[in-house]
Amino acid sequence: MREPLFIVAPPRSYTSVVGGMLGQHPQAYGLPEVNLSHGDTLGDMWDSVIVAANFGTAGILRLLAQINDSRQDEAAVVRARQWILRRPHWSAKRVFAYIQDGVGPDRMMVEKSPRNTFNADNLRRLHQVFPGANFLHLTRHPRTQGKSVLDLMKSYGEGKPSTDPEKNWHRSQKNILEFARELGPGQYMQIKGEMLLRDPKFYLRQICQWLEIDDGDAAIEAMLHPETSPFANIGPPSAPFGNDPNFLLNPVLDFGRLAKIKEPPLEGPVEWKPDEGALSLATRRMARQFGYA
Amino acid sequence: MVKTPKTAGGTASGSSAGAGARRGKAAKAPVDAPLAAGGLHPLPLATPAGLAPGALGSGALAVFRGRLVLAAGGALHAAAPDARGWEPLFATPWRMLTPNVAETAEKLGFVEDGAAAAAMGVQVPQDYALGPLVAFQGRGERKESLYCGTSSLWGGRLLRATGPGRFAEAPLAGIARERRGEALTALAAAGDWLLAAPGPVLHLTERRRAPLFSDRPARVFGSRTPGVGHWQEVALPGFGAGVAGGVTALAFAHGHAYAAVAGPDRGFELWRAAPRDEVPWDWTRVIDRGGHRYSHAPVVTATAVLGDHLYLAAGISESGFGKDHAGPAAAELLRVAPDGGWELLVGRPRFSPDGLKVPLSGLGPGFGDGFNTLVQSLVAWRGALYAGTRNARADYDLRKGAAELAGGAALWVSADGVDWAPVVENGAGNPAMTAIPALAGDEAAFYAAGLTDLAMLAAAAGMAAEEAGGLELEIWRGG
Numbered sequence: 001m002r003e004p005l006f007i008v009a010p011p012r013s014y015t016s017v018v019g020g021m022l023g024q025h026p027q028a029y030g031l032p033e034v035n036l037s038h039g040d041t042l043g044d045m046w047d048s049v050i051v052a053a054n055f056g057t058a059g060i061l062r063l064l065a066q067i068n069d070s071r072q073d074e075a076a077v078v079r080a081r082q083w084i085l086r087r088p089h090w091s092a093k094r095v096f097a098y099i100q101d102g103v104g105p106d107r108m109m110v111e112k113s114p115r116n117t118f119n120a121d122n123l124r125r126l127h128q129v130f131p132g133a134n135f136l137h138l139t140r141h142p143r144t145q146g147k148s149v150l151d152l153m154k155s156y157g158e159g160k161p162s163t164d165p166e167k168n169w170h171r172s173q174k175n176i177l178e179f180a181r182e183l184g185p186g187q188y189m190q191i192k193g194e195m196l197l198r199d200p201k202f203y204l205r206q207i208c209q210w211l212e213i214d215d216g217d218a219a220i221e222a223m224l225h226p227e228t229s230p231f232a233n234i235g236p237p238s239a240p241f242g243n244d245p246n247f248l249l250n251p252v253l254d255f256g257r258l259a260k261i262k263e264p265p266l267e268g269p270v271e272w273k274p275d276e277g278a279l280s281l282a283t284r285r286m287a288r289q290f291g292y293a
Numbered sequence: 294m295v296k297t298p299k300t301a302g303g304t305a306s307g308s309s310a311g312a313g314a315r316r317g318k319a320a321k322a323p324v325d326a327p328l329a330a331g332g333l334h335p336l337p338l339a340t341p342a343g344l345a346p347g348a349l350g351s352g353a354l355a356v357f358r359g360r361l362v363l364a365a366g367g368a369l370h371a372a373a374p375d376a377r378g379w380e381p382l383f384a385t386p387w388r389m390l391t392p393n394v395a396e397t398a399e400k401l402g403f404v405e406d407g408a409a410a411a412a413m414g415v416q417v418p419q420d421y422a423l424g425p426l427v428a429f430q431g432r433g434e435r436k437e438s439l440y441c442g443t444s445s446l447w448g449g450r451l452l453r454a455t456g457p458g459r460f461a462e463a464p465l466a467g468i469a470r471e472r473r474g475e476a477l478t479a480l481a482a483a484g485d486w487l488l489a490a491p492g493p494v495l496h497l498t499e500r501r502r503a504p505l506f507s508d509r510p511a512r513v514f515g516s517r518t519p520g521v522g523h524w525q526e527v528a529l530p531g532f533g534a535g536v537a538g539g540v541t542a543l544a545f546a547h548g549h550a551y552a553a554v555a556g557p558d559r560g561f562e563l564w565r566a567a568p569r570d571e572v573p574w575d576w577t578r579v580i581d582r583g584g585h586r587y588s589h590a591p592v593v594t595a596t597a598v599l600g601d602h603l604y605l606a607a608g609i610s611e612s613g614f615g616k617d618h619a620g621p622a623a624a625e626l627l628r629v630a631p632d633g634g635w636e637l638l639v640g641r642p643r644f645s646p647d648g649l650k651v652p653l654s655g656l657g658p659g660f661g662d663g664f665n666t667l668v669q670s671l672v673a674w675r676g677a678l679y680a681g682t683r684n685a686r687a688d689y690d691l692r693k694g695a696a697e698l699a700g701g702a703a704l705w706v707s708a709d710g711v712d713w714a715p716v717v718e719n720g721a722g723n724p725a726m727t728a729i730p731a732l733a734g735d736e737a738a739f740y741a742a743g744l745t746d747l748a749m750l751a752a753a754a755g756m757a758a759e760e761a762g763g764l765e766l767e768i769w770r771g772g
Contacts, residue, residue, distance in 0.1 A: 185657075191644045206649040210642075285617045288558050288588040 001105050002027070003132045004096075005211060007112035008123065008179075010172035012148035013140040014193035016244035019112035020226030020251060021204060022136075027213045029103040032059035032231045032242035033113040036092045037122035043088025049115070059113070059242030060084065062235050067102030072230065077239045093129040108213065117172040123179040134211060135183065137176050137190040139290040142169045142283050143264050150272055152246070165272070170283050177286075186210075192291050197258045200224065227251040266292055324714040326677040326706040328739055333704070333717060333769040352742045352766055353424030354733035357439045358457055361733070361740055364423035364441055365766055369452070369460055372768075383452060383460035385420040385443070394446040397475065401446075401494065420445045422476070423452075424731075429482045432517040440487065440519065442477035444494060449477025451489065453520065464522025468514050472526075474507070474539070481543035483550040484568050486515040488527065490540035493555050493592075506591075506616065507539045511554045515572070525572045528552070532564050532576045544596040546603035547631040550574070553593030553605065557616035560587045561607055563629070579633050583607060585645035589622035591615055597671035599678045602628040604638075604710060606668030611683050611728075613666035623659030624668040624682065625652075628710055638710055653711045660713065664689065664700050667728075670741075674734035675772070680705045680713075681729025681741060684720070688727065691752055698724040698753050704732075704741060717741075717769075725749045726767070739772040 005022065009015050023030015035056055039045040049056030064083055065076035087095075100109060116122045126133065140148075146165035153160075180188040189210055196203040204223050208215035226232055232251035234240050241248060266284045269276035279287070353364040360371045362382070370379035390398055395407030403417055404410035420443035430437040441452040441460060448470045453463035465473065474491030481488045490513045493506050510531035516524045527550075531537060541561070542553040549565040556562060560583020566574035583590030590607040597604045607625045614620035625640030637643075637650040640658050644650075659665030664686035672679050686700020701720020707713045720726030723745060731742040745765040 186642070189642060189644065195644075195646075202646075203644055206644045209649050210644075281617055285588070285619050288617075289619060291582065291585065291587045293559055 001100060002108040003134060004100075004109035004111060004130055005134045005136060006116065006126055007110065007136045007138050008117050008176050009112075009114060009138040009140070009193075010117055010145065010169050011114040012145050012152065012244075013114070013138055014197060015112040015114060015138055016247035017226065017253070018136075018138055018193060018196060019110055020229060020232060020243075020247065021200065021223040021253075022207065023110040023229055024223050024226055025108070025110075025208070025213060025219055026222055027106070027108055027219075028110050029107040030110045030226070030229050030231065031099070031112075032062050033115070034060045034063060034099075034111060035113045035115050036060070036095055036111075037113065037116045037125045040091065040125070041088060042084060042090045042092070042095050045092070046084060046088065056115075058235060058239040059231075061239040062231060062242045063099065065236075065239070066230055067099065072236055072239070074236050074238055077236050080239075092125060096129055108211070114172075117175050120175040120179050123175065124182070127179070127183070131184075133187065135176075135180065135188045136207065137180065137188065138193050138196075139173070139190060139292075140193045141263050141266075141292050142166055142279055142287055143266070143270060145169055146270070146272060156245075166270070166279060166283055170280070170286065173286055173290075190290065192263075194261045194263050195291070198261055200253075200255070200258070224253065224255075226253065263292055324677075324706055324712050325708050326714070327675040328677070328679070328706060328716055328771045329714070330716050333721075333739075333741060333771040336768045336770050352730040352744060353426045353441070354731035354740055354742055354768075355426035355428065355439060356733050356735040356738075356740065357426075357428055357437075357454070359735075359737075360457060361768070362426060362439060362454075363731075363742070363766070363768070364426055365742075366764075367418045367420055367423060369423060369441060369454075371457070382454065382458070383423075383441075385418045385423070387416040388419045388447070390415045390417050391447075397446050397494075403446075417446070419447065420450060422478070425478070425480050427480045427482055427487070429487045429519065431487070431520045432485060434520060438520060440480060442480045442489060444476035444478060446475060448473045449475060449491060451477060451480075451519065455520070463519055465524060466522040467516070467524035472512055474509065476539070479540040479543040479552070481545055481550070483515070483543070483545035484548075485517050486527070486550070486568050487517075487519045488543045488545075488550060488552075489514050489516075489524075490543055490552060492541050493539035506555055506557045508537045509539075511536045511538055511540055511552070513540060513543070513550075513552050515550075515568070527568070527572050527574050528564070528566070528576050529573050532578075533573075534578070536562060536564075538562075542593045542596045542605065544598065544603055544605075546598045546629070547601055551579070551596070551603055551629070552576075553596070555592045556583065557591045557619075558588055560584070560590045561593050563593065563605070565629075565633070577633070579629055580627070580635055581646075584625070584627055584635065584637065584640075584650070585643055585647070586622075586625065586641060588615060588619045589641075590625060591619075594624070594667050594669055595671040595680075597673045597678060599673040599676075599710065601631050602710060604628045604671055604678060606671055606680065607640075608667040611666060611685065612688070613664070613685050621663065621666075623657075623663045623665050625658055626654075626668060626680065626710075639713070654707075654713050656713060660703065660705055660715075662686075662703070665703060669728055669730045670732040672732035672734060674732075674739050677706050677708045678710060679716070679732055679739070679741075680707075681732055683728040683730075685727070687720075687724040687746075687749055687753075690724075691749060698749070700724045701726050702729045702743065704729055720745075725753075734772070737772070738770050741769045741771075743767040743769060 064080035069076035149165040367385040369383040395411040399407030422444035451463040452460040478492035479490040513528040515527035544551040563580035566576040595606040609615040626638040665682040667683040670681035687698040701724040704717040728744040
C-alpha cells in the first residue's frame with residue numbers, strides 16, 4: 001500500500017486547488033474533504049461535523065457513493081448515508097482501509113480536510129492511523145487568507161465570524177508546527193501556496209520527487225487538470241460541495257491568473273480589523289518563517 | 294523518474310533527524326579524515342587575561358609563522374605550539390566614553406545609562422571585540438601580514454602584524470567612518486585583494502550574544518595594499534539592489550569573492566563577484582532568502598573552502614531564537630559550486646526556486662541535534678572539513694531548573710561535505726563548554742578553541758554568577 005498524503009492547512013489556503021492537482025497524479029487518488037480525523041470512530045466524526053451540514057459530511061458521502069456505486073447521484077448518496085449510519089463503530093483506520101481498498105491499493109490517497117488542523121489531536125489521529133503518511137503543510141498569507149474566509153462567509157450569508165480569522169490562521173499553523181515536531185524523517189514539508197501556484201509545473205515536480213512518485217511530464221500534465229476528478233463539480237443536491245465551493249464551480253485552472261498571485265506586505269493595517277489594526281507580532285513572526293515578508 | 298533522497302529534520306524546532314533516513318542512510322557514517330574522535334587533546338594554555346564576564350568576540354584563531362594567534366576579549370596573544378604561556382601582542386586601550394557613542398554603548402549593554410556614563414567620564418575598551426584573523430600579502434610586500442578586524446564604538450578598526458611581534462592599527466584610507474560601521478567583522482583574502490566589510494554589531498541578551506541587525510546598505514571594501522591603506526568600494530552600496538544589512542562573512546572560492554549579508558526577516562543573502570581591476574565589481578546573488586529557510590536562517594556564521602566548493606554555515610543566533618523571538622532553529626550547512634549552484638548538506642529539507650533541497654548528509658539541522666544552534670567555526674585542514682558548534686542545551690537546562698546540565702559543543706568532520714562524523718560531542722564531557730568558536734590549522738597541527746561558560750557552571754551549582762567569572766577558553770590540539 002502506498003502511504004497517503006495529507007495536505008494540512010487552515011481553510012482558504014489553496015488546499016482545494018493543490019489537493020485537486022495532486023489528486024490527479026496517475027499514482028494518486030484525490031479525496032474530497034472526508035473529515036475522518038474528527039473522531040476516533042465514524043460515528044464520532046459524523047456527530048461532530050453534522051452541525052456543519054453539507055460542508056462537513058458531503059465529502060465522505062460523495063466519496064462513498066463513488067466507491068460503492070461508481071456514481072454520485074441521489075440514490076447513491078442515500079445508500080452512502082445508510083452505509084455510514086450502519087457503521088458508527090468503525091474506527092477511522094477501518095474506514096480509511098475501506099476507502100483505500102475502493103480506490104485501489106496502489107493509489108496514494110490525497111486528503112486535505114482543513115478541519116484536520118483545528119486541533120493537534122486531529123493531526124495526531126491521522127498519524128496514528130498512518131504512521132508512515134506524508135504531510136504537506138500548505139501556507140497562505142494571513143492577510144489574504146483572512147479576507148478569503150470573510151468573503152466566503154459573506155457570500156453564503158453567514159455574516160461576520162465570531163473570531164478574528166487571523167486568530168484561526170495562527171491557531172491552525174501552530175497546531176501543524178507542533179505536530180510536525182513529532183513526525184519522523186521526511187514526513188513533513190512546507191510550501192507557500194502562492195509560490196506553488198505561480199509556477200505549478202516546477203513545484204509539482206519537486207513534490208513528486210519528495211513523495212517518490214513519477215515526476216515525468218505526463219504525470220505533471222495530468223495534475224494540471226483537476227477538473228477531470230469525479231469530485232470536481234458541485235455534486236448531488238443532497239451532498240453538495242465537499243470541497244471549496246468556488247473551486248467546484250470552476251475547477252479549470254487559469255494559469256495566467258495564478259501566475260499573477262501577489263503576496264501583500266505583512267506590515268500595515270488589516271482591513272477587517274477595527275481601527276486599522278495590524279497583524280499581531282506572533283502572526284508576523286510565523287508568517288516570516290513561512291517566507292512571507 | 295527522478296528519485297531524491299527522502300529527507301527530514303523539517304520541523305520548526307529543527308530537532309528532527311535528517312535526510313535519507315527512510316533509506317537507512319547512516320547518520321554517522323565512517324569518515325576518512327585525518328582527525329577522528331579522540332584525536333584532540335587540550336593544550337596546557339590557561340586563558341589569557343582579558344576575557345571579562347560576557348566578553349564579546351569570544352575567540353578567533355590563526356596559525357601565523359608557526360605560532361598560534363588568539364584574538365579574544367579585546368586582546369591578541371600568541372603562543373608557540375608547545376609553549377605553556379601566551380605572549381601578549383595587542384591589548385585594546387581604554388577610552389573615555391564620548392557623548393557621540395553613548396547611545397550605542399547603552400544599546401549594546403556596556404553601560405546602563407549612556408549619557409550619564411559619558412558625563413561621568415566612564416572608560417570602556419576601545420575595541421569590544423576582535424576578529425576575524427586573516428593572513429594576507431599585499432602588493433609589493435615580501436611577506437604575509439596578519440590582519441584582525443575589530444568592533445568599536447568609535448568605528449571598526451583594522452589591526453596588522455607584519456612579523457611575530459605586536460599588532461598596530463592599519464590605515465583605512467578610503468573608508469569613511471560612517472561607511473565603516475561599528476564592526477569590521479568580515480575579512481577575507483580574495484586573490485590579490487584583501488576584502489573587509491562592516492557586519493552587524495553584537496549585543497548581549499541574558500549572557501548570550503545576538504546580532505543587532507543593521508538597515509544600512511551592505512558594503513564591501515577591497516585593497517591590494519592594505520599595509521599602506523588604499524581602500525576602495527568593490528561593490529555598489531547594497532550591491533546596487535537595495536540590499537540592507539551587515540556583511541557577516543567574506544570568502545574566496547573558485548575565483549570568486551563571496552559576501553554574505555544578514556537578513557533578520559527574509560534570511561541571509563549570498564553574493565559573489567570575480568575580482569578585477571575596475572571597481573565596483575559585477576556582483577550577482579547566489580543564494581536568496583536564507584536558502585529559502587527565511588527568518589530561520591538570517592546569518593551566515595562561518596565559511597570555508599574545500600576542493601571546488603565554498604562551504605557555509607547558516608543559523609539564527611546563539612540561543613536559537615532571532616528577531617521578534619523567531620525560532621527555535623538549529624544550524625545548517627550548505628555549499629556552493631563553481632557554477633553558482635548550491636546544495637544543502639545539513640539542515641531542513643524544503644522546496645525552493647532552486648529545486649528540491651534535501652540534506653545530502655542525511656542530517657537534520659544542528660547535525661541532528663536541535664540544540665546545536667550555530668556552526669560557529671569551519672576550517673579545511675588536511676583535505677577534510679571541520680565544523681565547531683554552539684550548543685544551547687545547558688543554557689536551556691539551566692533555565693528549566695534542571696538538576697544537572699547536559700549538552701555541550703560538538704566538532705564534526707567530513708572528507709567530502711556529505712558524510713560527517715563527530716570528533717567531539719557534548720563538550721567533551723563538559724556541558725558548559727557551549728561553543729567551539731574558532732578552528733585553525735597548518736601543516737603541523739590542528740587547533741580548536743573551546744569556550745566554557747563559567748557563570749553557567751556557577752549557576753548550576755547555585756552560586757552567584759559573579760563568583761565564578763565569565764568565560765574560559767581552552768585550546769585543543771590535534772594532528
